[in-house]
Amino acid sequence: MNNIKKILVINGPNLNLLGRREPKIYGNITLDEIENNLRGLQNKLAVGIDCIQSNKEGELIEIVQEASEKYSGIIINAGGYSHTSIALMDALKFFGRPIIEVHMSNIYARENFRHVSFISQVANGIICGFGEKGYEMAINCIIKLIDLD
DSSP, X not given: OOSSEEEEEEEOTTGGGTTTSOHHHHOSOOHHHHHHHHHTTHHHHTEEEEEEEOSOHHHHHHHHHHHTTTOSEEEEEOGGGGGTOHHHHHHHHHHOSXXXXXXXXXXXXXXXXXXXXXXXXXXXXXEESSTXXXXXXXXXXXXXXXXXX
């Protein structure tokens, strides 16, 4: 790994529908806009930021498995897989570096099944309820965690 910290931002199922899906919950911003905003922080924060989205659980697991060789930290919004995927949780355990879980909505103010996240069990922290700003908060937090490693 070279000297620049590289952060992987992973978005799971249905997040490709942001801007059109439930705007009262998620707002009108698209995933492309969120990713562009994050990439705009790279020079200011002296980090590399790569973003990826998939609706496929197995693909997300493979991405996480391969990330340990390229990235200093992962920010993940696993969407519905947060509440269902033990396999994704296990892949994140293998990563062994800082992980921050992000949710745009406050999952604790929603349906009961959203209150339990398998991802939270392996993440260093969780940021929820701040909309798209949660991703920027996560970038700033994960840089501090990486620096502690």
